[in-house]
Amino acid sequence: MSQVPAASRALRVLRFLAEQPGPVPLDRIQQALGLPRSTAYHLINTMIDEGFVTHLVDEKRYGLGVAAFEVGSGYTRQAPLQRISRRPLAELVDRTGQSAHLAVLHGRDVLYVIEERAPGRPPLVTDVGVRLPAHLTASGRAILAALPAAQVRATYPDKSAFVDRHGKGPSGPRELATLLQETRQRGHATEDGEVTPGFASVAAAVLDHNGYPAAGVAITHASETPDPSHAEAVRRTAAELTRRLGGRPR
CATH class of the missing domain: 1.10.10.10 (Winged helix-like DNA-binding domain superfamily/Winged helix DNA-binding domain)
Structure with missing residues (x-):
């Protein structure tokens, strides 16, 4: 309090x-x-x-x-989140062999602020400065799942708030609420082919001192090569970033 x-x-x-x-x-x-x-x-x-x-x-x-x-503007100049996050994301890439990225919520989009590409992995659409619909990305879902339900409803009041990218993902408030509840129960978010066909992502939220989501950290891999250990690695990185931000785990 x-x-x-x-x-x-x-x-x-x-x-x-x-x-x-x-x-x-x-x-x-x-x-x-x-x-x-x-x-x-x-x-x-x-x-x-x-x-x-x-x-x-x-x-x-x-x-x-x-x-x-x-x-x-002062925050942009100082870039504290990026400074704090870069090394843990590089370590996440080393542990998983997959490209990792950090995104922040901006309206109904996520804005990617860091990408650490794994050697030999193809470039992704999640480059720094790119915006994507939050409800379709693993990073966005991780952040939305950590927000108060009233704020999510205000941000996505009806079906007109939902954009479609590849014909997959929630198309209305009820579907989104169900997806976010599943995300909270798992402790991490996922998406498969909703941002880029053939690629899937897993993400977890980074929390600030109020337990509010400051960002989402994720890795992206080929859809046909899922690895159960990736989710745990992402959660551990999100927990480390939460600690570095002075955040309060839920």
């Missing part, structure tokens, strides 16, 4: 807004974060005064402000 509830709520609002594809109404923020309407209203107005949130009056929606951009 946070010792400073107001600060915790403000940070949750920032995180929620950062994950949306565009500005959202106040009631969307309130419902997704479980805040009383009066609390959400006063909190948002304070964040507007500080420049972290902007109010689009004509649209009656709220989005990130310039101050949030400045914080994000």
Whole structure:
């Protein structure tokens, strides 16, 4: 439990807004974060005064402000997640003989920030800077499974939120909820042919100090050569990165 509830709520609002594809109404923020309407209203107005949130009056929606951009730019310059993660990912490649990557959630996509390619393995679409639909990737599913259910529902409210890549994967909120429940029960996420035909991935979430998913770490292998030890190796790497981030395992 946070010792400073107001600060915790403000940070949750920032995180929620950062994950949306565009500005959202106040009631969307309130419902997704479980805040009383009066609390959400006063909190948002304070964040507007500080420049972290902007109010689009004509649209009656709220989005990130310039101050949030400045914080994000500082993070990009410092790249702490990439610095912390590179060696454990290289060790994961050595243990499994498969290419590994790290991705972060951005709206309904995952953004790949590190790729460590195994020697002799073919290039993959998960190169640094590439975005892919989160609900189709193992990394994205690992992250989504660690999010509060209300936040997942707000991000994927109906079938229009789901894009198709190769005719596989969840196409609606109910299918996604079932898949994420299975992911939580296993302790890791999988996908097979939903990103690239002939290739499968296994992933686990990296958690921050609030138990919130900061990233997803994954390896990708040929579909015809699964190895049960890969899942354990990925979970161990995710646990190590969680520890390095000062994270709180679930």
